[in-house]
Amino acid sequence: MNFFGGCLCICSEEELRRASTSRQLSVACLVFSWIIVGAGLGALAIGTMSNNKSRTSCGFTHHHFLSIGGVLCIVHALFSVSYYVTNTATLDEQEKA
Numbered sequence: 001m002n003f004f005g006g007c008l009c010i011c012s013e014e015e016l017r018r019a020s021t022s023r024q025l026s027v028a029c030l031v032f033s034w035i036i037v038g039a040g041l042g043a044l045a046i047g048t049m050s051n052n053k054s055r056t057s058c059g060f061t062h063h064h065f066l067s068i069g070g071v072l073c074i075v076h077a078l079f080s081v082s083y084y085v086t087n088t089a090t091l092d093e094q095e096k097a
Contacts, residue, residue, distance in 0.1 A: 022090045029083035033076055040072030 016024060047065030 022086050026086035026090050029079050033079040036072055036076045040069050040076055044069030
């Protein structure tokens with residue numbers, strides 16, 4: 001798993017401003033990917049708990065958490081692919097320089 005963006009870690013705002021567009025896009029995709037995976041896993045967990053038949057009353061008024069979690073997983077996959085593509089472009093860009 002790529003927690004910190006590998007070698008593309010940007011540690012300060014100044015480095016972010018000086019970075020190339022593909023590197024900025026790569027970092028943005030990585031950050032959004034982690035935010036979306038957290039929200040998606042939370043929605044799937046809540047949906048699974050609310051779908052439990054042993055409880056008579058769940059207390060949640062919105063019963064579409066499983067579908068929302070599934071959609072967020074697909075969005076996470078799109079951001080992950082975008083991160084991979086932009087990261088590969090950034091590495092190719094660095095090799096040429």
